[in-house]
Amino acid sequence: GAVVSQHPSWVICKSGTSVKIECRSLDFQATTMFWYRQFPKQSLMLMATSNEGSKATYEQGVEKDKFLINHASLTLSTLTVTSAHPEDSSFYICSASRGGSSYNEQFFGPGTRLTVL
């Protein structure tokens, strides 16, 4: 149980285009989803926290107009990278949490590799 999927697993796009990444909790309802970005040989950096039915909370330095997050249902959150540029090339990882008080309820997706040409 507690499986999180991401689609696509990898994507290559041209500079200036937009790319949408989906994060789904397959067998549980996720009240909160988190989006991380990871550059090669670096740690995960939190981009934003997304709660179902409300606006995402972005971390300092993350442009909310560039990284659009939608969490329309308890099983789906999407991250859209708008007007992507080569510096946006990265590994994007989502995680999903059931909520509640137990700490170990954040489950990670397999990641999406974005390459912007």
Next chain:
Amino acid sequence: GESVGLHLPTLSVQEGDNSIINCAYSNSASDYFIWYKQESGKGPQFIIDIRSNMDKRQGQRVTVLLNKTVKHLSLQIAATQPGDSAVYFCAEPYNPGTASKLTFGTGTRLQVTL
């Protein structure tokens, strides 16, 4: 939250030996820590966690030790196997006492040699 960091960026261990991966944290109020394993091209995988009211917790082939005096924790892997090769991260909640977003350490790459 405050930073969570690691001492060693790369650790090379011979198959069958024990591995010890270290992590230092700076927030004395931190009350919960998690170790994740990340294989190349994949998302992090939960390994083991520990709360601050414990000094030690054991899982299958893994043990986490917490030293609150020096704000240090370690992940010990017994009888390291090639499948253990990955990057290991320690993490803690941004806000101690809450089930919130996580702060990740810088990571240690474990290389298992045959």
